[in-house]
Amino acid sequence: MNxxxxxxxxxxTRDVSPVVRTIVDWAARQNVDLAVRAEDAARVPSQVAAWPSATLATGCDALISIGGDGTMLGTLRLTVHHPVPVLGVHLGQLGFLVEVQPEGLPDALDRLVEGRFTVEPHSCLVCAVCxxxxxxxxxxxxGRHPGEGLMVTTLVIDGQRYGYxxxxxxxxxxxxxxxxxxYAAGGPLVSPAAQAVVVTPSAPMSGIARPVVLSPDELLRLELHPDSARAAVxxxxxxxxxxxxxxxxEVRYRRDAGQVVRLDPHRHRERSQLRLSLLDLPLLPEQLRELLPAPLRAEFDRRQTPDVP
Known part of the structure; x- marks a missing residue:
């Protein structure tokens, strides 16, 4: 058995060495093989095999994303043609996707290899570009280019034009x-368990001004008017x-394109709800700090200290 x-x-850019060391030590005890993308080989111990990005998901039983939500999104994109469970270790600021803090990593690793977790399926959008x-x-x-005017875009759903x-x-x-x-542009919050596509305009001047929620089975096409400013995709x-x-x-919806490991789904949802509430507070981080008891203030200061690249 392999x-x-x-x-x-x-x-x-962040210093991931303490987390990597924890994983390497655990893997040696558990007889688990480790691999990393070839471009990151110099950042990990030599016993971690270097593989091309294209084969990392197909050759592994699970992936561990070490960073924040951006790193997690990149990891999920690697698995889109071969979905394997992805465990997120939190080194970022918000962490709506990642769940595990570095101090909780040893237990999370044991649960991962033993299969004691649930999988949260994630959809993706597919866009034909180039x-x-x-x-x-x-x-x-x-997105419009600064100084080149506003975009004028027609919304087309399954071949039918609905507005601009x-x-x-x-x-x-x-x-x-x-x-x-x-969400920042005023769109609705949608449960990860739902199947939907949300179209939200930012700073609309005319035409459709509110978010539109579409079925995952509808083909979405966005057409720039001939007189529109050019746009970045x-x-x-x-x-x-x-x-x-x-x-x-054209944008299509693809179901179950990624699998995110959840160890405590209920607690993760509570944390995400709290983070969203904090985003809506009109206070700076240092102002929020003054509202915390002394022990929590020290923990806040520790987490706000940037990692050394």
Whole structure:
């Protein structure tokens, strides 16, 4: 029987060495093989095998994402054609996707290899860009270029034109992405268990001004008016292409494209709800700090200290 194999994905700049060391020591005790993307091989001990990104998911039983939500999104994109469970270790600021704190990692690793966890399925959006299928687990955004005017975009659903947007940007999000840019632009919060696509305009001037929620089975097409300013196509925060007036993009929904490990789903939902509430408070972090009791204030200060790259 082949040993259990775990792949690691690392935050691009944060110091992940303490977490990696914990995983390496645990793997040696449990007879677990470890792999990492080839581009990160210099950041891990030599006993961790270096593999191409394209084969990391297909050759591993599970992946561990070490970082924040951005690292987690990148890890999920690696698994889209071969979904394997992804455990998130939190080194970021918000962490709506990641669940495990570094101090809870030893128990989480044991539960991972023993199968004592639940899987939270995540959908993604597929966008034909530059001839290839590009996927987003959070959102696909059409954003205007500063100084070039507003975008004018027609909303087309299953071939039928429903109206137009005249706005700064147009955000198409999954339920997971409803807590990100779409939420900041006034979009609704959608349960990760739901199947839906949310279209939210940012700074609309005319046309459709409110979010639209679509069925996952509807084909979405966004057409730039010939006189529209050009737009950047942004996929999970990465600008992949610029399109001109008269161009269009199509977005499709793909179910169960990713599997996120959940050890305590109820507690994770409570934490996410609290983080969203804190985002709506009109207070700076240092102002919130003064409301905490002394022991919690010390813990807050510790977590606010940036990692050394």
């Amino acid at each position: 040993p259990y194999r775990v792949g690691l994905t690392l935050h691009p 001839g290839d299928d590009v996927v987003a687990f959070n959102d696909i955004v059409l 947007y005249r706005c700064d940007s147009l955000i198409v999000s999954t339920p997971t992405g409803s807590t990100a840019y779409s 942004e996929v999970d925060g990465r600008v992949l292409k610029h399109i001109e007036g008269g161009d269009a993009i």
